[in-house]
Amino acid sequence: MRTNSIGLDLDKSRALAQELNVLLANFQRYYQNLRGIHWNIKGKRFFDLHLKFEELYTDANVKVDEIAERILTLGGVPQHTFEDYIKHSKVPVGINITKDEDAIRLIVDSLKELLNIERHILHTSDDADDEGTNAMMSDFITEQEKTVWMMKAWLAEEV
Template identity: 35%
Template sequence: MSNIDIGIGEKDREKIADGLKCLLADSYTLYLQTHNFHWNVTGRLFRELHLMFEEQYTELATAVDDIAERIRTLDVVAPGTYKAFSELSSIKEVEDVPAAEEMVRILTQGHEQVVKTCRDVLKAAQDADDESTAALVSDRMREHEKTAWMLRATSQ
């Protein structure tokens, strides 16, 4: 870490960045799943889900960049390999191509997991008076809660 003075101590920056690394890994894993499902969805809901998944992975692509840049702003190296993401993510990869309804269920669970990860990072950011990270994570949490709701609504 270099000499930066943004009002957050080194230990707090490292703790927050560790949480953000998990959030980045969860978000990137969810991005890959969503993109995969976009490519491979079939069935009567094809068009609706194909377009919905595209909106979701596009939004996630921006999110991973924002999260990685916040990690760098805290003067910590952002992870950027499949191996690192696999070790850090609490979202497990899907090996097969599930049916459309199962895709919706898997993605719903993924978004809900990201919300839980956000809550952990938010607490660390709030404890360190890191309003910038708290705002980013709060925005992410709101987006994932809304997306999970929209996915749940398609399966009713």
């Protein structure tokens, strides 16, 4: 078996880097959605939501960097063009969302897509004995599941 510089199977690491690039593309779209709803939110809940959306997009920005650095650690190259992001993204696009419930639903729908991708990567990274990627996905999943629960509670909907 050929290994990379951190001792992981080279072929499995390349495959993981590709899957992480898909996650990166989706996180970039999620980040842009959060910026858009942060800027455009209106209504009586503006102050609370404006701050919450800033908190979420700041966190998403950190995660984008972490994903890109993990791709590099595995020996891959992080995609970095909007064309790449559009091509690989499944997260819905939020356009001119100004209403609070629409914004929260966009976040929930986006996180559901991210969670699907992350769970797939978690399985793949486990099979590759890649504890670094595995731990990252576990942390992302735990945090995002809680966010979905809180957003659904805000919407007064069942989880």
